[in-house]
Amino acid sequence: MPTVEELYRNYGILADATEQVGQHKDAYQVILDGVKGGTKEKRLAAQFIPKFFKHFPELADSAINAQLDLCEDEDVSIRRQAIKELPQFATGDNLPRVADILTQLLQTDDSAEFNLVNNALLSIFKMDAKGTLGGLFSQILQGEDIVRERAIKFLSTKLKTLPDEVLTKEVEELILTESKKVLEDVTGEEFVLFMKILSGLKSLQTVSGRQQLVELVAEQADLEQTFNPSDPDCVDRLLQCTRQAVPLFSKNVHSTRFVTYFCEQVLPNLSTLTTPVEGLDIQLEVLKLLAEMSSFCGDMEKLETNLRKLFDKLLEYMPLPPEEAENGENAGNEEPKLQFSYVECLLYSFHQLGRKLPDFLTAKLNAEKLKDFKIRLQYFARGLQVYIRQLRLALQGKTGEALKTEENKIKVVALKITNNINVLIKDLFHIPPSYKSTVTLSWKPVQKVEIGQKRASEDTTSSSPPKKSSAGPKRDARQIYNPPSGKYSSNLGNFNYERSLQGK
Template sequence: MAATVEELYRNYGILADAKEDLSQHKDAYQVILDGVKGGPKEKRLAAQFIPKFFSSFPDLADAAINAQLDLCEDEDVSIRRQAIKELPRFAAGENLPRVADILTQLLQTDDAAEFNQVNTALISIFKIDARGTLGGLFSQILQGEDVVRERAIKFLSAKLKAMPEETLTKEVEDFIFTETKKVLEDVTGEEFVLLMRVLSGLKSLQTVSGRQQLVELVVEQAYLEQALNPADADSVDRLLQCTRQALPLFSKNVHSTRFVTYFCEHVLPNLSMLTSPVAELDIQLEVLKLLAEMSPYCGDMDKLESNLMMLFEKLLEFMPLPPEEENGENAGNEEPKLQFSYVECLLFSFHQLGKKLPDFLIDKVNAEKLKDFKIRLQYFARGLQVYIRQLRVALQGKTGDALKTEENKIKVVALKITNNINVLIKDLFHNPPSYKSTVTLSWKPVQKTEAAVAAAAAAVVGQKRSSGEDVPTGTIGKKVSPLPRRDARQIYNPPSGKYSASIGNFTYEQRGGFRGGRVETTRSACPFPRTSMAMSEELKQDCNSEKPWTLLSKGSLHSFMDIKTPSLSRAGISHIRARQNQGTIWACAEIQNKVEESVNTARQPFKKIHKKLDLPRAICLSQFHMSRGHFCSLIKEQHDN
């Protein structure tokens, strides 16, 4: 017989007043349990009263849990929510896995508020006993209905990473790894991705050995010991999913060798026959991108030469012969289409694996085929230059929001692709071929702020090109330092105006990067002997005057200066030259009592030069630059007080 509201309140009062003698009032607790058979009011009261005294009646534990479970399945959503809210109070000792199991089953609810209540309850008991809660979750994942399994896996993927570190002990993480391996024996593609996300977030698997364990798991799922059926979309999809999950795990210590080998031996030969699991997906390009991303982490390969040959042959397929080639495959046909995205991937992969066998193109490829390859490279490089010029013209002057439009984003990416191909082709044209250049794949995200990205793109687009569109030596994605380094150098570009035609031709060769680098400068004009500079009286007068700007006419200097010291080189000043009758010379002379303690960062650092000038302790700030053919020199001077 169902209890009434009055009976429930009366028996609740008996138990509340009993305090330490609760066990003697078993009948009163039974009346409360019977409240689940009453109406909505009685059920709401029972949902609150049953868990309050649950721990005092161990003999009625099963009956109490079953009664609360009945309330969790009630037709009235408000009663269900109240019952679910109180469920964690039953999670003690051996009852906790059972409560976790019940809550996991309740994840199948379609009511949003109720679903959130279940999530909250699961998280609360997880903090009480993580392993016990996981036991209930994995029990339903392995044996429960599909909808429960799906939502339990999603719960783990979303909530586990937010759990306190003290909750996820080494023992708990080992339990998760063991149980997840059982689940991975039969999973869908989506489940596999979610479970790998769970495992990748475990602290104990962040080590090299831990990542290697994860790679082994992925290898098992990828079926790399079996040949690929290119016509089976599910098999192709499985391989792609597994490869994507393995990619973040690869490093110089965790190798991608087995995946790269499988792609070269089983995927590339069937590239054109692959069946895409998604209609909109360019399956060939997707496969080539994955191969390119894996190739830098490939270790020692048993069949390196044959795999390189497969890459080489596939590269030839995507690099056409020029249409004017007589008796060639394109003779009489229209101009072939250049597939830049495919070639970037294949060239990059070939470049990475080629490092391991640098004599491949010299000793392993016959002369006729190598000649054919270089003809294709040359034709492709010419097409690149045309396309690069078009892209630069289209993007010239665009900055900020203008570069964020979809059209311009595509053009910026295209510029990255063509730039990468240029760099790689340049390496292969070396004799012998070189594999030293480093490029960032065009689709790889660059970790920058939006402002930095816009600035970098604008800088690249705005660069002046030398005649002939020389092959670029870097990538668009290269990081740009916002401020010049202290030891950075400015390389002199000789002026090209009519006033400067007689100055001479300069070439430079920079070695060693920024730190410790040096700039070697040669002159094609007559050699200038090292000498001290004799300052003319006219110049001395001008410098001692209060006029900030002085125009010195031709012939005002009776000698030239050629100052080159180690200290100046370290400061970034390579050469300071002035020669009589070589053009109009502008000089700025500013008289100061004290030399400024700091110099504008945009200027070259300056160094005191003793005994080079008649003026006491003169400090020379000199910078070559092209401005209407003038040679500019800025001289600062400090008088002895």
């Protein structure tokens, strides 16, 4: 077991040998033996072993194993020094092995070590991206759960920081190929991270690239299988996948397959859906996703059938007016509750798909059903006007901080919802019905276009999921507006705002 003095002496021999350093194998072996010494000897060995590593290819395995021993030492300072030097071993065929070792070291709970491992991985990524990916994906596919989790997070956060000359087309193709292998068995959270990784690749931000991603998501969503509304994992998988697909849709990347599945499989089971996340309004969540997708639906095989399903579901949320008794009062105990948030989604979806079959209301419905629909529309529109006036009155003159109170935030959202419904209903009152109006869904930001600038025609944004049951990521808070039941009230303070917050 060499002493500190012996380590320095043999280091001097190697340093002075210059071009003949490879002839001093015995001196390098002494340095390798330093890993068996005390703290000082190990610390020196951690620095000296990598410095001369490339000159002794016949001792490569011994040198890497010695450095790896130091990376697992009980002394944190020795571990950090050894990890810091690991990239010097990443030469030729050794690089994938070093990448594999570094990936395993991601499991450390020491924050300083963790940062060193991240930096080391990034440095060898710049040397050989393919070799580094080989080590990372090897551990993702076969490593322990903690290593797999952190390797995926490394890719999802660090890839975007790498320069274009590192992330070449070939490298991106390798990432896609390896990711597909992983996606055969992932949790919901892992699926979201891989979609973040893939949607960030330059080669997948084209129309054909995003179409490829949509097909990948559709495969994960298992759209060929019958939907089981009572299975939380099945519901969670569909929600996870659809959320990932929505940002990919555009006028050239259609949502037809997803919209069809929602109309045929999900809408008929809307009332029996099992929520995968406590507190989630699952019915509204589904309707919002359908509304967002409906704008980009292409040609649908069973358009009339699916429009009818959408129409029937809309009727469920647009009640008939209550019957009046002889004295003019309601014959029933109370008027139906008008669920504006749900109606906004369903009306918008019906409006978008209705454009593809504009004579649906006039030619595809019998006279009785059309009359029933118009009565419901009129009743809903009448209540709508009252609420819009009351909301505008309540918000009149309020600016800045006054609009940031919780109550006024909900009223602002309510006004967006009711205005949207108002515009859509007006279109359907036309004879024949019109589908020309454009509205921005209440939970979506209004897109401003600068004068003289052309709006981008393509969206460049960017779970099978469960290997194990995994609740979907929480959506940001979003207000749901449900006005009161009973007579139209002029007293806004009596409004029964439902503060159930879901959605993006």
